Amino acid sequence: MTLFNQLIPFRTLVPGRVESGEDQEAFLVPAHDLKEASDAFGLEVFVPGVTKDAVELNVDKGELVITARRRWKAPEGWTELFRETADANYRLRLDLNDAVDVDKIGAELEQGVLRVTLPKADAVKPRKIDIG
Amino acid sequence: MRIVRYHNPRSLVQRGVFSTPWAGFEDQINRAMDAAFPGFFTEPAPFSGDYQPRVDLFEDKDNYHFRVELPGMKREDIHVELGDGVLTLSGTRTGYGSDGKLEQKSEFTRSISVPNRVQEDKIAARYEDGVLAVALPKAEEAKPRKIAVQVK
Numbered sequence: 001m002t003l004f005n006q007l008i009p010f011r012t013l014v015p016g017r018v019e020s021g022e023d024q025e026a027f028l029v030p031a032h033d034l035k036e037a038s039d040a041f042g043l044e045v046f047v048p049g050v051t052k053d054a055v056e057l058n059v060d061k062g063e064l065v066i067t068a069r070r071r072w073k074a075p076e077g078w079t080e081l082f083r084e085t086a087d088a089n090y091r092l093r094l095d096l097n098d099a100v101d102v103d104k105i106g107a108e109l110e111q112g113v114l115r116v117t118l119p120k121a122d123a124v125k126p127r128k129i130d131i132g
Numbered sequence: 133m134r135i136v137r138y139h140n141p142r143s144l145v146q147r148g149v150f151s152t153p154w155a156g157f158e159d160q161i162n163r164a165m166d167a168a169f170p171g172f173f174t175e176p177a178p179f180s181g182d183y184q185p186r187v188d189l190f191e192d193k194d195n196y197h198f199r200v201e202l203p204g205m206k207r208e209d210i211h212v213e214l215g216d217g218v219l220t221l222s223g224t225r226t227g228y229g230s231d232g233k234l235e236q237k238s239e240f241t242r243s244i245s246v247p248n249r250v251q252e253d254k255i256a257a258r259y260e261d262g263v264l265a266v267a268l269p270k271a272e273e274a275k276p277r278k279i280a281v282q283v284k
Contacts, residue, residue, distance in 0.1 A: 048262035082189035112203030112262015
């Protein structure tokens with residue numbers, strides 16, 4: 001992938017894998033979908049159990065880092081009988097590679113799905129070239 | 133092994149954005165690993181056909197609680213049914229393609245047995261932040277009870 005390019009992309013982008021953050025906190029990579037339109041990329045990140053105040057979107061050195069925390073804890077008196085979910089928080093890192101106009105990134109969160117619009121930088125938009 | 137650029141329609145990677153010399157090779161490795169260890173290295177994207185929502189089951193003194201991860205659904209598209217001690221969850225999700233026009237409907241169904249008898253008419257379900265929480269009050273005879281035994 002030229003645009004979202006990391007050294008070994010499939011290892012860091014594979015959902016479900018755990019990576020260590022600062023302070024040895026383990027994060028889960030959430031399932032996500034990336035689509036491309038002519039003027040923007042659309043990123044859908046599936047983060048159930050996360051409210052708007054618990055999401056952080058940062059762009060640092062050309063890398064988009066999305067951290068989403070789940071605040072729900074089982075109340076006192078609840079016993080676990082069967083667990084399939086992990087209690088870890090989510091973190092997704094994507095290398096933007098100058099393809100995105102960082103000032104115009106927009107995001108919305110609805111029912112556990114974070115939809116991020118990443119408008120393309122002018123340099124990568126398709127352009128017609130006239131033959132003179 | 134031949135290195136072939138193969139675009140798996142189910143892959144999470146955008147088609148056409150692939151163009152490094154390693155792209156085809158990585159894809160081959162991904163698919164080989166996926167075939168050898170299905171569901172281990174990659175989580176299927178929600179509602180991609182293999183999707184089974186993750187369920188947690190808790191109990192407290194009076195209720196059973198199910199919490200199901202179902203991001204991106206509409207309340208009216210989720211169905212919860214209880215029959216014969218089995219809780220069945222089903223739902224449909226409509227997805228839009230990148231141009232906003234293409235619609236894909238995906239469905240899922242998952243059945244889980246409920247450990248004990250429950251009061252069927254008092255079941256409550258809430259869908260918030262992509263998590264469906266179902267509370268099933270235990271039937272009176274299923275609650276833990278102390279039985280006093282007289283010793284003569």
